[in-house]
Amino acid sequence: MTDWIGALCTWLIGAVLVSSGVLKLGTEKTFQVTLSQFGLPQWTWRDERFARVFPWCEIALGLAVVLLPAPVHLLPAVAILALFVAFLVLVVQVRRRPTPVSCNCFGGLGDDTVGARTVIRNAVLVVLALAAVLLHRSPASVAADRLAGWCYPIPAVLAAAVAGSLVVWRSVAARRKRDRLIRTLTVQDVDGNELPITEFQDPPTFLVFFAPRCGACHALVDDFRWWPHLLKDGYDLQPVFLGTPEDFAGLQKFAPLAPHAWYADGELATVVGITGTPGAAMIDAEHPLGGQGTAGYGAIRNLVLRPDWQEVAAAMSVDTEIAEPTADVKRL
Numbered sequence: 001m002t003d004w005i006g007a008l009c010t011w012l013i014g015a016v017l018v019s020s021g022v023l024k025l026g027t028e029k030t031f032q033v034t035l036s037q038f039g040l041p042q043w044t045w046r047d048e049r050f051a052r053v054f055p056w057c058e059i060a061l062g063l064a065v066v067l068l069p070a071p072v073h074l075l076p077a078v079a080i081l082a083l084f085v086a087f088l089v090l091v092v093q094v095r096r097r098p099t100p101v102s103c104n105c106f107g108g109l110g111d112d113t114v115g116a117r118t119v120i121r122n123a124v125l126v127v128l129a130l131a132a133v134l135l136h137r138s139p140a141s142v143a144a145d146r147l148a149g150w151c152y153p154i155p156a157v158l159a160a161a162v163a164g165s166l167v168v169w170r171s172v173a174a175r176r177k178r179d180r181l182i183r184t185l186t187v188q189d190v191d192g193n194e195l196p197i198t199e200f201q202d203p204p205t206f207l208v209f210f211a212p213r214c215g216a217c218h219a220l221v222d223d224f225r226w227w228p229h230l231l232k233d234g235y236d237l238q239p240v241f242l243g244t245p246e247d248f249a250g251l252q253k254f255a256p257l258a259p260h261a262w263y264a265d266g267e268l269a270t271v272v273g274i275t276g277t278p279g280a281a282m283i284d285a286e287h288p289l290g291g292q293g294t295a296g297y298g299a300i301r302n303l304v305l306r307p308d309w310q311e312v313a314a315a316m317s318v319d320t321e322i323a324e325p326t327a328d329v330k331r332l
Contacts, residue, residue, distance in 0.1 A: 006137025015159040017062030022163040023107030024055035034104040066155040070138040081129040088122040187262035204284035205236040211277040212247045230309040
């Protein structure tokens with residue numbers, strides 16, 4: 001019985017790591033944001049290299065602990081225990097922060113925000129990893145000894161199968177969530193009347209996001225008023241205020257845009273891919289939840305305005321010598 005319990009504990013921690021690594025593949029940018037929000041050293045998130053390599057390290061450790069025979073399998077088992085302890089300490093620290101932090105656990109399959117469940121889950125993983133080290137049973141060795149020699153690779157195959165099933169599950173869940181958001185996501189006008197985001201598909205529309213306490217947003221307002229005349233052909237342009245009308249009511253800088261603005265919360269900005277303000281995204285039939293999301297004055301201008309906007313502006317006697325804001329992007 002001890003053999004099976006020890007092998008099961010070891011297999012579970014290996015399957016968790018394989019699944020976690022597989023689910024992170026292709027999510028490097030989101031993983032980078034998570035590393036940054038967790039307050040990890042800059043070298044872990046400054047570029048994509050760490051975000052690309054780390055999932056493969058998880059997969060390698062997970063496969064090693066279920067494939068290697070005893071007692072060699074103890075090496076990856078101890079490494080996994082140390083990794084899970086580090087994860088637990090990190091999520092406990094993040095949990096104590098006043099501002100919620102997105103977890104992106106298991107490549108977005110787990111809880112969206114670090115909370116009590118995140119801490120409990122990581123504590124359970126630490127207990128499993130500790131049991132795996134103390135009982136020191138190799139799943140592959142136990143399968144071969146207790147069943148048959150050809151059963152040696154079965155634990156690894158099962159771990160890979162679990163990871164593949166979770167990838168399919170996440171894909172189905174993401175598609176359902178996307179369909180739900182397309183049906184239900186709205187913006188509001190100053191009177192509280194709602195407009196479905198699908199209304200921005202025809203004509204394709206650039207949504208430009210402003211936040212009330214964003215200095216770069218204040219600097220963008222004067223230029224934005226000219227942008228409908230410099231817009232790419234076939235597109236519409238709509239300002240979106242992140243907050244409520246009350247949040248913007250006392251800010252005279254936004255008064256020229258207020259009659260034309262739509263109001264939304266942070267969920268809309270997140271869904272359409274806005275990571276900071278001022279930000280912009282394009283809505284059309286192909287990208288009903290946003291595409292080409294960007295942030296910062298220069299990036300927005302390149303996205304929204306026609307290539308020859310400077311010549312057109314000069315012909316209209318529009319001042320194109322616009323001072324770049326000193327704080328170009330306020331992170332959401």
